[in-house]
Amino acid sequence: MEALFANPAVQAGLAPFVAALALALPLRNTRWLAWSVGAAFVVVIALTMGFALEPMTSSRKLVLAGLAAVLVLPLAERALAASGKARWALLALAAVGLSAWVLSRLLLQKETMPALVAGAGAALFLLVLLDGMQRASAGAPLQAASASMALGFGMGPLALLGASAQLAQIAIAVGAGAAAAVLALVLARGPAQRGWSLGLLAALVTGLAGLLAVFTGSLPWYCLLPVLGSPWAAHLVAPAQERARWLTALGTFCAAAVPMLAAVLLAWFTAGAST
Amino acid sequence: MSRLLCTLLACVAPVAALAAPQTYVIDSLHSFPNFTINHLGMTTIHGRFDRMTGKVVFDPAARTGSLEARIATATINTGDAKRSDGTRSRDEHLRSADFFNSAEFPEMVFKSTRMNFNGDKLESIDGTLTLLGLTKPVKLQVTSFNCGPHPFSKKQMCGAYAEGTIKRTDFGMKFGVPAISDEVKLAIGVEAYPE
Numbered sequence: 001m002e003a004l005f006a007n008p009a010v011q012a013g014l015a016p017f018v019a020a021l022a023l024a025l026p027l028r029n030t031r032w033l034a035w036s037v038g039a040a041f042v043v044v045i046a047l048t049m050g051f052a053l054e055p056m057t058s059s060r061k062l063v064l065a066g067l068a069a070v071l072v073l074p075l076a077e078r079a080l081a082a083s084g085k086a087r088w089a090l091l092a093l094a095a096v097g098l099s100a101w102v103l104s105r106l107l108l109q110k111e112t113m114p115a116l117v118a119g120a121g122a123a124l125f126l127l128v129l130l131d132g133m134q135r136a137s138a139g140a141p142l143q144a145a146s147a148s149m150a151l152g153f154g155m156g157p158l159a160l161l162g163a164s165a166q167l168a169q170i171a172i173a174v175g176a177g178a179a180a181a182v183l184a185l186v187l188a189r190g191p192a193q194r195g196w197s198l199g200l201l202a203a204l205v206t207g208l209a210g211l212l213a214v215f216t217g218s219l220p221w222y223c224l225l226p227v228l229g230s231p232w233a234a235h236l237v238a239p240a241q242e243r244a245r246w247l248t249a250l251g252t253f254c255a256a257a258v259p260m261l262a263a264v265l266l267a268w269f270t271a272g273a274s275t
Numbered sequence: 276m277s278r279l280l281c282t283l284l285a286c287v288a289p290v291a292a293l294a295a296p297q298t299y300v301i302d303s304l305h306s307f308p309n310f311t312i313n314h315l316g317m318t319t320i321h322g323r324f325d326r327m328t329g330k331v332v333f334d335p336a337a338r339t340g341s342l343e344a345r346i347a348t349a350t351i352n353t354g355d356a357k358r359s360d361g362t363r364s365r366d367e368h369l370r371s372a373d374f375f376n377s378a379e380f381p382e383m384v385f386k387s388t389r390m391n392f393n394g395d396k397l398e399s400i401d402g403t404l405t406l407l408g409l410t411k412p413v414k415l416q417v418t419s420f421n422c423g424p425h426p427f428s429k430k431q432m433c434g435a436y437a438e439g440t441i442k443r444t445d446f447g448m449k450f451g452v453p454a455i456s457d458e459v460k461l462a463i464g465v466e467a468y469p470e
Contacts, residue, residue: 006454048450055408055447058379059372105379163363164371166450216372216379218363272361 011047012156012169013176016040020180028184031077033141033195036184037148037202038070040177044169058212059166061102066205077197081138091134094204095127102208106215118215125224126207132231133203137196142185142245144199146252147234148178148206154230154260155206161267162219167209174202182253186246203231223267229259296334299433299467301344303328306465308346313456322353322369329385331467333433335395335422342387342400344465349377373450380407388412396420400437406446415439415463434466 004010017040024036045051045063053060073080080087099122100107107115133151137144152175159167178198185192210227213219234256237248309323329344348370355365370377387402397420404413415437422433439461444452 050449052447057372057376057407057447059376109378109381161363162371163367164373165368166373212372216376218367218371268361271363 005047008165008169012044012172015047016043016173017176017180019043020177021183024181024184025187027195028141028181028188029190029192029194031074031194031197033145033181033184033192034074034077034198034201035070036181037174037177037198038066040173040180041066041070041170041201041205044173048166048169058102058106058216062170062205062208062212065098065102065208066201069201069204073197073201074195077194080134080197080200087134088131091130092127095130096123098204098208099123099126099211103211103215121221122211122215125211125228126204128228129203129207129231130200132228132235133199136231136235137199139193139196141192141195141198142182142249143234143237143252144196144202145178145181145185146249147231147256148199148202149175149182149253150230150234150256150260151202151206151227152176152178154257154264155210155227157264158219158223158227158260158267159209159213159217161223161264161271162213162217164213164217167213167217171206171209174205178202182249186249188245191245199231218271219267220270223263223270226259226263226266229262230256233259296332296337296340298470299331299333300470301327301329301331302432302466302468306467307463308344309462309464311460311462313458315454320353322351324348325350325352327463327465330470331433331465333422338390338392338395340387340390340397342385342390342402344385344463346383346385348375348381348383351375351377374448376407383407385413397435404441404446407448409446411441411445413439413441413461415461430468432466432468434464437461437463437465439463 005015020036020040023039024033027033027035049059049063080090100119103119103122107119110118133147136147152171156168156172156175159171181198210224214221214224234252237251237255303326306327307323308327311319311321314320324346326347327344329342331340331342333340351366351369353365353369358364369375383404383406385402385404387400389401390397391399391401397417399417400415402413403410416439417435417437420435424430425432441459441461442457443459444457
């Protein structure tokens with residue numbers, strides 16, 4: 001059993017998927033559906049890094065930020081669905097606050113101006129990703145879950161190309177959790193309208209993982225730029241009542257996966273070109 | 276009486292100078308912290324850090340001293356610095372957040388707390404290692420220690436070789452355990468010249 005849970009594919013894929021599905025099925029038309037992706041996140045952390053707070057590295061801060069988001073996002077789902085300045089302010093606060101906190105020690109290693117530029121860039125990346133996911137999936141949990149699958153399964157290889165297998169596992173687990181949510185929503189009777197905040201959770205965790213792959217690994221920062229297009233691409237697949245839910249999920253995933261694939265190819269060829 | 280006092284002082288002064296602790300600066304070009312670690316239960320991977328700086332304060336007469344060594348974690352070298360196929364190398368992986376997290380923790384620091392002598396021979400050094408922001412006690416066994424003039428420049432120098440073992444999970448470095456061993460054997464060679 002120990003050997004089974006030591007397998008990276010089980011740690012990042014199978015175990016998170018099973019845990020997420022166990023929650024996604026009963027929670028599929030509630031705002032707590034985000035807990036399915038949360039369960040996947042918790043499982044991959046439990047099987048890999050563990051929950052020790054020492055040393056408080058940037059990766060451990062990502063874990064704490066993810067856990068906090070699992071608790072807060074479902075509660076804030078209604079507020080976040082509204083358009084307008086309040087929603088934007090909430091997202092901006094989260095993006096700036098979390099990126100500054102997670103990356104603080106890394107930014108402090110730099111000179112003042114480069115640190116400010118890097119910090120601002122990181123906060124802007126996270127804000128645009130969160131905002132894009134909110135616009136693409138508010139009130140549409142199936143779209144949110146499908147787009148989250150693409151984010152997770154795309155950010156995994158990006159983190160790996162940035163030389164961090166740990167961050168890759170976290171991102172892939174988020175993708176696996178979202179896949180479980182997609183399955184639960186496809187199997188459900190009737191469309192669901194609540195639980196879309198799982199998309200924000202996925203965007204937050206994968207966004208932070210991508211940033212850490214840049215700041216602590218070897219991923220060039222510009223490889224994250226296509227990622228910003230992923231939620232917007234998902235938005236192109238409009239939900240349609242007459243269309244089968246699995247088709248909507250597949251279409252949304254494929255659309256959102258295209259920018260992720262572009263990001264991975266950019267990282268691959270950049271790495272090859274630098275040798 | 277005052278002449279006697281002056282004579283006594285003149286005799287004591289050189290001895291007092293010899294007994295004073297001497298500060299030595301670590302020669303980075305000839306001092307390397309090396310390590311070995313078991314990989315998959317199959318083989319032993321050897322590596323080292325290419326840059327170590329620091330100071331040794333040593334008083335041979337009093338048989339006391341202290342050592343502070345700073346190791347640049349980004350200089351880790353296991354013979355796999357860059358791959359031609361574009362995939363990330365082992366050294367890049369070791370610098371990432373999975374292992375040494377060099378961007379966030381550019382240095383690890385060894386500070387001695389006690390040097391243990393057996394007669395004139397330095398036997399071991401007790402100290403602490405700060406890695407990934409955590410400080411844990413480490414004991415190094417000194418397998419060789421010598422001070423004398425450099426054969427060419429005739430400059431006074433000291434050199435030592437010390438070995439020890441740490442568990443990387445003690446410092447929160449959990450990735451890959453147990454496939455990549457928790458236990459890491461250290462072997463540190465130091466040459467130092469008076470400041």
